[in-house]
Amino acid sequence: MTALRVGVDVGGTNTDAVVLDAADRVLARAKRPTSPDVTAGLRAALDAVLGEIGGRADEVTRVMLGTTHATNAILERRSLGRVAVLRLGAPATTAIPPLTGWPADLRRAVSAGEAVVGGGHFVDGRPIAPLDRAAIRRFLTEGGREADAVAVTGVFSPAGADQEREVAEIVRTELGAAVPISLSHEIGSLGLVERENATVLNAALYGVARDVTRALTDALAGRGLAPQTYFAQNDGTLMAVDHAARYPVLTIGSGPANSLRGAALLSGVSDAIVADVGGTSTDFGVLAGGFPRESAAPAEIGGVTTNFRMPDILAIALGGGSVVAGGAVGPRSVGYRITREALVFGGRTATLTDAAVAAGRGRVGTHPVPDLDGLAAAVRLADEMVADAVDRVSLGRGDRPLVAVGGGAFLLPDTIPGAGEVVRPPDADVANAVGAAIALAGGRSGTIVAGRTGRDAAVERAKREAADRAVAAGADPAAVEIVELSEVPLSYLEGPAVRVHVKAAGPLK
Amino acid sequence: MIPVMEASRLITADDVAPLARGCAVLGTGGGGDVASGALAARRAVEQYGGVPLIALGDLSPDDVILPLGMIGAPTVGHEMIHGDDQPALILREVERLLGRRPAAVMSSEIGGSNGVHPVGWAARLGLPLLDADAMGRAFPEVQMVSMHVAGLAPTVIVLADVVGNVTAVRPVDGAWAERIARAVCVAAGSSALMADYILRAAEARGALIEGTVSRAIALGRAVDGAADPLGALTAELGARNLLNGKITDLRRETTGGFARGAAVVTGVGGDRGRIITLEIQNENLVAVEDGRVLAMVPDLITVVDTQTASAVQTEGLRYGQRISVLAWPCDPLWRTPRGIEVAGPRAFGYDLDYVPVEDIP
Numbered sequence: 001m002t003a004l005r006v007g008v009d010v011g012g013t014n015t016d017a018v019v020l021d022a023a024d025r026v027l028a029r030a031k032r033p034t035s036p037d038v039t040a041g042l043r044a045a046l047d048a049v050l051g052e053i054g055g056r057a058d059e060v061t062r063v064m065l066g067t068t069h070a071t072n073a074i075l076e077r078r079s080l081g082r083v084a085v086l087r088l089g090a091p092a093t094t095a096i097p098p099l100t101g102w103p104a105d106l107r108r109a110v111s112a113g114e115a116v117v118g119g120g121h122f123v124d125g126r127p128i129a130p131l132d133r134a135a136i137r138r139f140l141t142e143g144g145r146e147a148d149a150v151a152v153t154g155v156f157s158p159a160g161a162d163q164e165r166e167v168a169e170i171v172r173t174e175l176g177a178a179v180p181i182s183l184s185h186e187i188g189s190l191g192l193v194e195r196e197n198a199t200v201l202n203a204a205l206y207g208v209a210r211d212v213t214r215a216l217t218d219a220l221a222g223r224g225l226a227p228q229t230y231f232a233q234n235d236g237t238l239m240a241v242d243h244a245a246r247y248p249v250l251t252i253g254s255g256p257a258n259s260l261r262g263a264a265l266l267s268g269v270s271d272a273i274v275a276d277v278g279g280t281s282t283d284f285g286v287l288a289g290g291f292p293r294e295s296a297a298p299a300e301i302g303g304v305t306t307n308f309r310m311p312d313i314l315a316i317a318l319g320g321g322s323v324v325a326g327g328a329v330g331p332r333s334v335g336y337r338i339t340r341e342a343l344v345f346g347g348r349t350a351t352l353t354d355a356a357v358a359a360g361r362g363r364v365g366t367h368p369v370p371d372l373d374g375l376a377a378a379v380r381l382a383d384e385m386v387a388d389a390v391d392r393v394s395l396g397r398g399d400r401p402l403v404a405v406g407g408g409a410f411l412l413p414d415t416i417p418g419a420g421e422v423v424r425p426p427d428a429d430v431a432n433a434v435g436a437a438i439a440l441a442g443g444r445s446g447t448i449v450a451g452r453t454g455r456d457a458a459v460e461r462a463k464r465e466a467a468d469r470a471v472a473a474g475a476d477p478a479a480v481e482i483v484e485l486s487e488v489p490l491s492y493l494e495g496p497a498v499r500v501h502v503k504a505a506g507p508l509k
Numbered sequence: 510m511i512p513v514m515e516a517s518r519l520i521t522a523d524d525v526a527p528l529a530r531g532c533a534v535l536g537t538g539g540g541g542d543v544a545s546g547a548l549a550a551r552r553a554v555e556q557y558g559g560v561p562l563i564a565l566g567d568l569s570p571d572d573v574i575l576p577l578g579m580i581g582a583p584t585v586g587h588e589m590i591h592g593d594d595q596p597a598l599i600l601r602e603v604e605r606l607l608g609r610r611p612a613a614v615m616s617s618e619i620g621g622s623n624g625v626h627p628v629g630w631a632a633r634l635g636l637p638l639l640d641a642d643a644m645g646r647a648f649p650e651v652q653m654v655s656m657h658v659a660g661l662a663p664t665v666i667v668l669a670d671v672v673g674n675v676t677a678v679r680p681v682d683g684a685w686a687e688r689i690a691r692a693v694c695v696a697a698g699s700s701a702l703m704a705d706y707i708l709r710a711a712e713a714r715g716a717l718i719e720g721t722v723s724r725a726i727a728l729g730r731a732v733d734g735a736a737d738p739l740g741a742l743t744a745e746l747g748a749r750n751l752l753n754g755k756i757t758d759l760r761r762e763t764t765g766g767f768a769r770g771a772a773v774v775t776g777v778g779g780d781r782g783r784i785i786t787l788e789i790q791n792e793n794l795v796a797v798e799d800g801r802v803l804a805m806v807p808d809l810i811t812v813v814d815t816q817t818a819s820a821v822q823t824e825g826l827r828y829g830q831r832i833s834v835l836a837w838p839c840d841p842l843w844r845t846p847r848g849i850e851v852a853g854p855r856a857f858g859y860d861l862d863y864v865p866v867e868d869i870p
Contacts, residue, residue, distance in 0.1 A: 092671035094593040095549045095629065122698035123585050128672060155589050192588045193545060296827060305544070392755070395828040448584070499584065 003061040004053070006227075007437025008045055009258050010038055010067040013279075013336065016433035017045035019053050019060070024265060026427045026434065028052035038069050039215040046219050060225060062508070066232035066254040066436040069212045070205050074252075074302035077105055079211065081148035082112040083182075083203040086139065087196060088119030088154035088163055092128050096193055098153075099200065103303040110204045113143030119163050120155030123448060123497075128155060131163050133170060140174040149203035150175070153184035153196040159447045161185040180206045180246070186469075187249065189446035190499060194298055194307035201301065202249035209248035213241055230441070230474060230508070234310055236261045236291045237442025237505050240474035252301055253310040255432065260285045260292040260311060262435025263403040266425035272401045273390055273419055276431070277408030279321040280333040284314040284389045287403075289483060291503075309501075316389050320408035324350040324378040329385070343369055352411055355379045362410035383413050390418040405431035442483075442505035443469025449498050459485070459500055466504035480506030519559040520628055520638065520722075525551040527729025532624030533820035534728050534742065535721070537809050539792035540621015540647030541583040542822065545590065546629075553629035560628055561637040563613060565719055568639075570711035573609050575600065576643055577630055578617035580651070580668075580690060581700035586622075591671060595702040596630040598669040602677055603707055606665055615639040617654065617705060619721040620647030620792075621822075638722060643706065645718035645840040646809050649791045651690050652683030653852045655842050656706035659716035666690055667704045670697030718840045738818035739833055748837035749866060751796055751803050752776050752785045753815055756830045772812075772826050774834060785834060787812070789823050794857050796834060804836035805859070807843035807852045808866040811835050836866050 004027065008017045011034060019028040030048035035041035042065070050057045073079050085098045098114040099107050117139065118132030144150065152167045164183040171181050182203040188195035216229055231244035234253030244251060256276075263274040270290035276283040286293040292311035299308045317331030321338040334341040334349055341347035343354040344365025355378040356362060358369040369375070390402065402419035404412045405428040414422050427434060445465035449458040463482050471477045484503040520528070529547040532540070554560065568574070577596065579586055596614075604610045614631040616624050619642035631638040643654035657663070663686040666678040676693045680686040686705065694701045708716065728745050735741035743750050758773035769790050776783035785803065788795040793810040796803045804810050812821045815831045826832075842848050844865065854861040 089589070091592045091594060091673060093590040095595075096545060096552065096590050100552050101548045120589070122589065123582075124698065126698070128589070128698075190584065190588050192590055193548065296825065392829045392831070497582075 004056060004059045005062045005064065005437045005439070006046070006049060006060055007433045007435070008042060008063070008065045009255065009432035009436045010034055010042060010069070011255055011432065012068070015041040015045040016430045017049040018427070018430050018433040018437060019049050020434065020437050026430070029427065029430050029433070031430070038067065038072060039212070042067070042215065043219045050223055057223060057225060060227050062228050062230065062439075063216065063220060064230045064232060064238055064436045064438070065216060066258040066432070067212060067251060068255065069208055070248050070251050071301070073205060073208045074106070074201060077109045079208050080109050080204040081207045082146060083110050083200050084112045084140065084144045084147035084150045085114040085200055086136065086150060086152045086167065087114070087116045088131065088152070088167065089128060089192070090116045090118050090132070092120060092155060093192060098196060100193070101305070106302060106304065110200060112147035113139065115139040121157070121160050121163070123156060123159075125160055131166060136167060136170055137174055140171060144175050147175070147179065149180045149182065149206050151182045151184070151196070151200040151203040153192065153199050155192060156448070157183070157185040158189055158195075187247070188307050189501065190448060191307045194305050197304045198249055198306040198308060201304065201306070202247060205248035206245070209245050213245060232258050232436045233442065234308060235294070235442060235444065235503065236311070236435075236438070237440050237470070238438065238474060238508070239441060243473045253299065253308065256283060256285060256311045256313045257292050258435035259283070259405060259432040260287055260435065261290070261438045262431030262433070263287065263405045263425070264290050265434055265438060266405070266427055266431055267403045267423045269401055269403055269423060272403045272423070273393060274403045274405060275386070275409075275412060277404065277406040277411055278319045279335050279338060279408065280317065280319045281315050282318050282386070282389070282406070282408070284316070284393045285311055286393055291483060312393070314389055314393050316385055318352065318382055318385050320351065320353040320411060322352040322382075324352060324355055324374060327374065327377065329378045329382050343367065350375065352378060352382055353408070355382070356411045361413070364410070382411065383416075386412060387417045390416055394418050404428065439508050440505045441470055441473040441475035441508055442503060443467070443471070443473050443475075444501065444503045445469065446499070446501045449500055455498070462500050462502045463504070466502040470504040470506055474508050475504075475506030476509035480504055518562050520554070520562050521559045522551050522554045524726055525554065525625070525628065527733060528628065528722070528726045529625045529729065530732060530819065531725030531728035532619060532621055533822070534746070534811050534813070535619050535624065535645070535725055535809070536621035536647045536820060536822065537792040537811050538789065538821070538823040539649065540618060540623060541579070542587065543622050543625050545587065546622035546625030549590075550625050550629035550632075553632040557632040557635070560631045562640050562722055563637045564640050565710060565713055565717065568612055568710035570709065571609075572612035572710045573603070573607055574613055574615050574639055574708055574710060574713055575603060575611035575636070575704055576615045576617040576706055577627055577702060577704055578623040579626065579700065580703050581694050585699040589671060589698060589700055591700065591702055593633065594673065595669040595671070596634055598673060598675050599667050599702060599704045600634055602667045602675050603704060606667070606677060607707070611636065611707070613637045613639040615717070616642040616722065617703075618642060618644045618647055619725055620644060624722070624725055640722045641717040641719040642721045643717060645721055645843070646807070647792055648852055651687035651705060653856075654706055655718050655840075656708060656716045657683045658842055658845065658848045658851050660847070661706060661708060661712060661716055663706050665707060667707075668693050668697070668701045670701045715842075718842060732818050739813065739815060742813065742818040743835060746835060746837045748835040749804070751834040751836050752780050752783060753778055753833045754780055754783070754785065756826055756828050756832060759826055759828060770823070774832065777831070787834065788859070790857055791823065793823065795854065795859055795861070796836060802861060802864070803869060804866040805854045805861055805863060806857060807839040807848065809837050809839055838866055
């Protein structure tokens with residue numbers, strides 16, 4: 001049986017879709033403008049590729065979606081649910097109450113009340129205070145009725161989640177089983193405020209997740225299809241749709257991850273620098289063991305700081321539409337108007353595309369490039385900017401190949417200082433949609449291990465937890481593997497103490 | 510180098526962000542993350558009102574100054590944030606022990622998060638903030654404070670933890686103060702608020718580093734919106750830019766509770782061909798080029814992002830980062846023989862004779 005998969009990636013400008021066969025060959029591809037509501041563009045791209053494969057549409061067994069629905073909902077404060085925010089940690093942590101520092105309008109849209117109640121743990125696992133069940137019930141009966149969801153964050157819950165789980169039981173008893181609950185230990189790692197922010201955003205996004213899931217299944221049902229559906233996560237793995245319904249916030253940042261994973265799949269290279277060249281900018285990222293290298297800096301979403309580990313992307317203002325003028329390239333770009341304004345399309349603006357065509361790097365457009373001063377210099381300048389960016393992301397390693405993807409991949413030279421071979425895979429302009437259709441589900445876990453004893457057991461527990469989460473996200477339990485394990489030593493603690501991060505992934509079952 | 514203070518200005522919510530930026534610069538790579546300090550301080554100022562920033566001369570000789578700072582593991586403090594009541598617990602205990610209510614709060618360490626938090630603590634306690642601190646930068650140990658250099662004894666130390674335990678200690682000297690405070694802190698879950706070297710205004714002259722709060726705010730404001738942030742910061746600090754470069758090697762380990770390591774910075778642009786190694790123990794302590802020391806503790810060495818001039822903490826250093834290494838003179842107090850003994854290169858295990866940064870050719 002030839003199972004086909006469909007990958008869809010919703011980007012800022014375009015929504016791309018591809019159909020892949022079991023051998024990862026691209027059978028069909030489509031680019032449609034991303035619509036303001038996101039869903040119409042998604043439907044159009046999906047319809048286009050399914051239409052292209054015609055009768056084989058019923059061979060589609062899986063559909064994978066990387067989407068900006070969640071990001072847009074937060075940025076636009078739209079379709080967000082109201083969240084009862086509960087923190088376990090009093091009398092500690094009260095110097096920074098929940099949602100401190102949130103933009104006022106986002107806070108108004110999201111909060112159905114906040115409380116810091118007795119509970120939480122010390123770094124060594126002792127309780128800070130007994131769990132204040134009475135205060136939790138009072139908070140839920142007073143404010144909880146207005147809430148669409150509940151977010152629970154306990155101090156040091158990534159190292160011990162029992163209290164958060166108990167509170168979930170109390171919420172179910174008080175508000176009924178229908179009210180969804182976000183528990184912080186399932187969402188993020190250490191760093192209370194950032195993890196709590198991410199947990200609250202997750203709880204606010206349940207409605208958005210329901211809507212996009214319904215839109216996707218409706219669009220497929222309209223063609224008589226009922227494939228398994230998956231959402232792309234920000235770490236380059238997938239999660240099954242029922243899992244995504246509980247962790248919608250993990251879809252944020254999946255776009256750059258998709259493009260990196262797609263570059264890996266199309267090129268067959270798993271350790272490389274990836275340059276995704278667009279019309280206005282170029283994103284540089286790094287593939288390590290087939291997955292995106294992650295940024296150490298905290299990720300800000302809609303003005304709220306979270307501790308997600310997003311793909312480490314360096315964006316520079318250089319793309320096919322970058323305007324060549326006065327001895328400079330960019331940052332101004334003609335953007336989507338390139339097909340009217342660039343010289344090779346008969347327009348009057350010299351762009352990097354024109355300069356690259358004049359330099360013989362590709363054949364693009366409808367008109368020859370006039371002999372203009374400055375075009376050759378522009379190519380040299382752009383090459384220097386690319387070399388500089390490659391140097392910045394390379395971490396001192398100059399031997400890794402560079403995979404060029406995106407519509408402007410041809411702009412890049414064949415040799416780049418700081419990188420090995422420049423690889424130009426086929427279908428590079430839909431690498432992001434191909435990346436969405438990768439077939440790995442993943443999960444992660446993090447904890448802190450204090451003291452020398454128990455380190456091995458704690459690391460094993462973290463590994464098991466990450467593997468369990470990968471399986472819950474849809475991975476085959478028999479084939480799930482630990483793909484990343486990092487230990488960071490901590491300062492100013494008695495004895496050795498480390499912070500452990502584990503990521504697990506496996507093929508879809 | 511100590512700016513003259515205008516009398517009693519008010520620190521408002523708008524001052525918190527520049528203060529945090531400036532404290533990060535004065536943190537010389539350590540001192541903890543300023544972001545959560547800024548969140549807490551801003552909230553407290555919004556809730557309890559602005560904080561008068563006063564100079565030492567505004568206090569009467571008998572007025573008690575309450576130096577406050579968080580001690581413990583930054584990672585723990587980032588997860589188990591302190592409670593709103595901890596400053597009041599300390600204030601009450603100090604008042605009981607001394608028979609007098611402190612007249613002002615002071616930051617015990619202007620560099621890093623302990624430079625920012627005291628604004629919130631002062632707001633919460635309804636006390637003014639003294640425009641001074643005990644380091645002028647960040648240091649890792651309790652006895653590395655100006656009062657210790659000036660020969661004052663830590664007569665009483667008061668600690669309050671997140672659950673409300675209050676510990677008062679009368680140590681025999683600074684080294685014992687460090688040892689006992691550390692032990693109490695570990696018992697309290699590796700995070701505690703501490704008042705240390707509580708002193709009267711009469712004994713404070715020459716025993717504090719004055720003007721550091723307003724200096725931190727000025728540093729933050731200088732960078733804010735500047736066309737050339739690096740140039741603006743370098744000028745405001747009176748610093749030497751040792752090198753514009755990128756990180757090409759990093760070595761990290763944690764021994765004895767301290768994060769040690771080294772960062773190799775390779776010059777770019779006009780500094781191409783030069784290589785500086787930074788020796789790190791929580792803070793940036795020594796900058797070396799070709800075996801030649803360019804700057805050393807207690808002078809200040811801070812790594813900033815070349816483009817934005819925002820300070821980079823040692824934990825945030827990454828390969829490939831484009832950074833500039835700034836170095837500038839410490840307060841004269843640290844350059845006295847006793848200052849060098851307490852916090853000079855040998856106090857950190859470097860077999861170096863201290864040479865002021867501006868005297869190094």
